[in-house]
Amino acid sequence: xxxxxxVLAQVFNGIQFGVLIALLATGLSLIFGMLGIxxxxxxxxxxxxxxxxxSVMQAIDVPGKFWIGLVVSFFLMGxxxxxIERFLLRRTYGQPEVYAILITFGLLLVIQQGVGLTYGTIxxxxxxxxxxxxxxxxxxxxYPLYYLFTMILGLAVIxxxxxxxxxxxxxxxIRACAEDPETASTLGIKTRNVYTLTFALGxxxxxxxxxxxxxxxxGLQHTQGGEILLISFIVVVVxxxxxxxxxxxxxxxxxxxxxxxxxFWAPASEFVLFVAMGLILLFRPQGLLGRKISG
Amino acid sequence: xxxxxxxxFLQVILPSKMMAAEILIMALxxxxxxxxxxxxxxxxxxxxxxxxxxxxxxxxxxxxxxxHVLVTILAGVFLTGVISGIVGFFCIRQVGxxxxxxxxxxxxxxxxxxxxxxxxxxxxxGIWGIQRTAIHFGIFSYNIKPSFNFYIVxxxxxxxxxxxxxxxxxxPFGQVLQGMRDSELxxxxxxxxxxxxxxxxxxISxxxxxxxxxxxxxxxxYVGEHLAYWATSGEVVxxxxxxxTFALLGSVIGSGVFxxxxxxxxxxxxxATAGGWLLIFGVILILVVMFVRGGLYGGAEAIYGWxxxxxxxxxxxxxxxx
Numbered sequence: 001x002x003x004x005x006x007v008l009a010q011v012f013n014g015i016q017f018g019v020l021i022a023l024l025a026t027g028l029s030l031i032f033g034m035l036g037i038x039x040x041x042x043x044x045x046x047x048x049x050x051x052x053x054x055s056v057m058q059a060i061d062v063p064g065k066f067w068i069g070l071v072v073s074f075f076l077m078g079x080x081x082x083x084i085e086r087f088l089l090r091r092t093y094g095q096p097e098v099y100a101i102l103i104t105f106g107l108l109l110v111i112q113q114g115v116g117l118t119y120g121t122i123x124x125x126x127x128x129x130x131x132x133x134x135x136x137x138x139x140x141x142x143y144p145l146y147y148l149f150t151m152i153l154g155l156a157v158i159x160x161x162x163x164x165x166x167x168x169x170x171x172x173x174i175r176a177c178a179e180d181p182e183t184a185s186t187l188g189i190k191t192r193n194v195y196t197l198t199f200a201l202g203x204x205x206x207x208x209x210x211x212x213x214x215x216x217x218x219g220l221q222h223t224q225g226g227e228i229l230l231i232s233f234i235v236v237v238v239x240x241x242x243x244x245x246x247x248x249x250x251x252x253x254x255x256x257x258x259x260x261x262x263x264f265w266a267p268a269s270e271f272v273l274f275v276a277m278g279l280i281l282l283f284r285p286q287g288l289l290g291r292k293i294s295g
Numbered sequence: 296x297x298x299x300x301x302x303x304f305l306q307v308i309l310p311s312k313m314m315a316a317e318i319l320i321m322a323l324x325x326x327x328x329x330x331x332x333x334x335x336x337x338x339x340x341x342x343x344x345x346x347x348x349x350x351x352x353x354x355x356x357x358x359x360x361x362x363h364v365l366v367t368i369l370a371g372v373f374l375t376g377v378i379s380g381i382v383g384f385f386c387i388r389q390v391g392x393x394x395x396x397x398x399x400x401x402x403x404x405x406x407x408x409x410x411x412x413x414x415x416x417x418x419x420x421g422i423w424g425i426q427r428t429a430i431h432f433g434i435f436s437y438n439i440k441p442s443f444n445f446y447i448v449x450x451x452x453x454x455x456x457x458x459x460x461x462x463x464x465x466x467p468f469g470q471v472l473q474g475m476r477d478s479e480l481x482x483x484x485x486x487x488x489x490x491x492x493x494x495x496x497x498x499i500s501x502x503x504x505x506x507x508x509x510x511x512x513x514x515x516x517y518v519g520e521h522l523a524y525w526a527t528s529g530e531v532v533x534x535x536x537x538x539x540t541f542a543l544l545g546s547v548i549g550s551g552v553f554x555x556x557x558x559x560x561x562x563x564x565x566x567a568t569a570g571g572w573l574l575i576f577g578v579i580l581i582l583v584v585m586f587v588r589g590g591l592y593g594g595a596e597a598i599y600g601w602x603x604x605x606x607x608x609x610x611x612x613x614x615x616x617x
């Protein structure tokens with residue numbers, strides 16, 4: 001019943017889905033490490049990114065419109081993240097984190113329903129660009145080229161982010177702020193600007209994830225952020241909050257587990273993720289690669 | 296007592312008596328949330344699933360058996376107590392955000408079970424065939440089918456629960472809870488075991504959600520799996536914030552304003568189709584969090600305090616002037 005090719009295909013699907021989720025989880029994880037909040041609006045930022053891509057593709061009609069849209073949407077989402085941090089979240093710093101979380105919860109509703117009102121509630125079609133259509137043969141099975149492309153692009157982006165955070169001067173500032181904002185600010189780092197940068201980066205990555213995912217599921221809908229948000233939460237918790245490597249590792253791990261569980265019993269694919277999250281929270285609350293957290 | 300009178304007239308002011316009943320029913324999980332969040336500092340994102348457990352228990356008993364209505368309500372409360380005992384056992388080991396995420400995970404777990412257990416819970420179809428009939432007390436019987444009669448039952452149960460929670464907060468037990476919220480270390484040093492207290496408060500809060508759920512099954516005469524989905528928990532959180540999380544009265548104010556406004560906004564077709572009313576609630580939520588932390592109740596209290604101060608200071612001026 002389960003031949004090797006089917007299992008391998010599911011593993012590949014799992015990795016591919018995991019990389020996409022890791023795009024969201026990276027931002028979510030960084031925001032958590034720094035601001036100590038879970039961003040409920042992350043799923044809607046993911047969805048908004050896809051809608052920006054769609055708008056750009058509607059507005060211009062040149063051969064490489066998908067690629068232009070991808071880049072434009074990435075930067076637009078960065079701008080959205082910047083505005084959210086500047087005008088909403090910044091006011092809650094120094095107060096219990098619960099309030100910032102509730103603001104992001106309000107944002108979730110505003111963005112999701114706002115998109116529903118502007119673009120309508122009917123799903124909009126978005127197809128895979130012609131150049132990436134078709135399949136490649138990977139030994140035992142054939143694999144869609146677009147899936148392979150998103151996997152590679154996603155991995156490249158995450159490695160770039162990781163490299164930026166671990167090796168660049170600005171990245172060192174981000175890590176310093178995530179570790180101990182007070183000391184970082186006494187050392188002359190403008191912590192607030194670093195927060196803005198992190199939030200903008202997180203939003204841009206989420207938007208990129210949404211843009212890449214949309215053609216795979218055949219189109220856009222304003223409610224599609226909900227399920228993906230829950231999965232990214234799980235990935236962040238399992239991987240360890242504040243850790244980019246953890247987000248990638250847990251994303252791929254959860255993606256593969258989800259894919260394989262779905263092979264045996266389709267509805268179980270979501271269920272196993274929640275069990276995994278529960279177990280991690282109970283026995284290793286800091287996550288697989290996270291630092292020990294207090295409080 | 297004043298609350299009882301005010302709430303009695305709620306059904307006269309509002310467009311329908313069933314809406315008034317719904318407000319009081321939804322005020323129950325909101326009360327449970329406020330009790331846990333405002334008085335023990337735990338952010339529970341799992342109220343929706345506990346509410347659903349109560350609704351399904353009462354709903355299944357009502358639709359498939361012949362037991363007494365009050366027994367079904369009690370069964371709903373009891374079973375929710377058991378379930379929240381299990382959920383709480385795991386969740387209270389963590390604090391803050393991790394606690395919130397754990398309750399969210401359990402919320403989805405319960406939703407998943409309800410959604411998948413088709414033979415027992417009806418899965419995506421839900422429970423049909425629930426009927427509000429008469430409550431029999433020996434030779435007397437009280438028909439709860441008319442909305443007014445049903446409202447009275449809901450009102451009595453709500454007032455009893457409200458009085459119970461208020462009494463609980465003032466009791467030594469409640470004082471320990473608030474002490475633990477402010478400093479767990481200090482409470483432990485005095486000799487209280489925080490885990491026991493947290494667990495008990497979680498179970499009590501869960502049972503209140505269960506009561507709300509049982510009544511909701513009677514109210515709707517239908518139970519669906521969407522109740523257990525995390526969006527319901529989110530709605531409860533919104534109601535609590537809207538009303539104010541620092542006072543128990545915030546529960547009924549929050550659910551009242553939420554349900555009344557969503558009904559009102561849904562009357563505009565353009566808003567209803569695209570879920571525009573949720574957009575407005577999102578904006579309200581952000582504004583409340585940014586400017587009026589205490590919600591409507593806290594905001595009203597602040598204005599009242601400010602006015603009182605004005606009046607008092609103007610009194611003083613008239614005294615000192617001559």
